[in-house]
Amino acid sequence: xxxxxxxNPKAGRGIGPRQMQMLExxxxxxxxxxxAAIASSRTDTVEQTRKSLRAGADQIVAVGGDGTLNAVANxxxxxxxxxxxxxxxxxxxxGSGSDYFRGMCQEHAHDWRDIVxxxxxxxxxxxxxxxxxxPRQEPLYLLNMLGVGMxxxxxxxxxxxxxxxxxxxxxxVPTLPNLFYARVARIRLEADGQAFEDDxxxxxxxxxxxxxxxxxxxxxxxxDDGQLDVTVVRPMSPWTMLVKTPxxxxxxFAGDPAIEKLKASRLRVTAEPALPAEFDGEFHDGTxxxxxxxxxxxxxxxx
Numbered sequence: 001x002x003x004x005x006x007x008n009p010k011a012g013r014g015i016g017p018r019q020m021q022m023l024e025x026x027x028x029x030x031x032x033x034x035x036a037a038i039a040s041s042r043t044d045t046v047e048q049t050r051k052s053l054r055a056g057a058d059q060i061v062a063v064g065g066d067g068t069l070n071a072v073a074n075x076x077x078x079x080x081x082x083x084x085x086x087x088x089x090x091x092x093x094x095g096s097g098s099d100y101f102r103g104m105c106q107e108h109a110h111d112w113r114d115i116v117x118x119x120x121x122x123x124x125x126x127x128x129x130x131x132x133x134x135p136r137q138e139p140l141y142l143l144n145m146l147g148v149g150m151x152x153x154x155x156x157x158x159x160x161x162x163x164x165x166x167x168x169x170x171x172x173v174p175t176l177p178n179l180f181y182a183r184v185a186r187i188r189l190e191a192d193g194q195a196f197e198d199d200x201x202x203x204x205x206x207x208x209x210x211x212x213x214x215x216x217x218x219x220x221x222x223x224d225d226g227q228l229d230v231t232v233v234r235p236m237s238p239w240t241m242l243v244k245t246p247x248x249x250x251x252x253f254a255g256d257p258a259i260e261k262l263k264a265s266r267l268r269v270t271a272e273p274a275l276p277a278e279f280d281g282e283f284h285d286g287t288x289x290x291x292x293x294x295x296x297x298x299x300x301x302x303x
Contacts, residue, residue, distance in 0.1 A: 030117060050083050053075070123298065126143060131135075148276075187271050207229070267292075
């Protein structure tokens with residue numbers, strides 16, 4: 001098997017030569033050496049992945065967190081088509097969030113290195129995002145979740161945090177001030193031809209279960225059913241949102257009048273005023289967005 005590790009050296013608290021040597025020792029001792037591509041940026045991560053797939057890589061290992069996984073997943077496509085359909089994607093849990101890994105393992109403890117070596121390849125859905133009216137941009141792809149509004153502001157604040165902050169706090173800390181400064185916008189969703197409109201501070205569109213370092217916004221759909229799990233958060237007072245913060249981790253939104261849940265296979269999101277967005281923890285330009293599902297488009301390595 002031709003295995004390539006695509007490495008984001010800035011993920012988590014940093015992946016340096018010592019960590020790479022430990023990985024090399026682990027896999028060599030098991031008779032499974034690998035080649036490594038060290039990426040210098042998100043764009044380089046995408047290009048390194050494409051280059052590896054064009055060269056015949058059978059397995060790409062995304063070494064980093066959810067942002068690295070997002071960039072690698074984008075590298076599996078070029079000009080709207082898979083680069084190497086038979087290749088598999090494995091996930092190294094080495095970032096500050098690693099929420100897609102948490103969800104696919106159903107919260108059970110698994111060593112990602114063992115999954116790289118011995119796994120079940122399962123085809124999963126890929127979310128495709130277009131920004132209408134901007135022909136310069138290629139589609140963006142993601143596996144886990146995108147957020148519009150408040151979560152994008154959380155991601156912006158997270159990027160400014162010191163690297164020594166514990167992994168468990170890297171999303172919680174920037175979430176707290178945004179409870180008090182969340183922007184309200186008039187959101188319009190067109191979901192499978194049905195329209196929904198309301199004031200909101202955030203919209204989450206999920207394939208996976210977790211985001212934000214263990215917050216449970218998804219879980220209403222599976223990774224391969226062609227559906228999107230959509231959560232709309234209506235405006236609340238800061239103190240009400242603070243009291244409800246534990247629900248972000250339990251996912252218990254049933255009966256909450258401030259939360260609207262729906263499912264769709266295609267979605268258009270507009271907002272007045274326009275709101276920023278984040279895809280798998282990476283900050284991007286926001287609304288308007290057109291979102292759809294590419295069914296079972298990538299083979300992911302599962303336990």
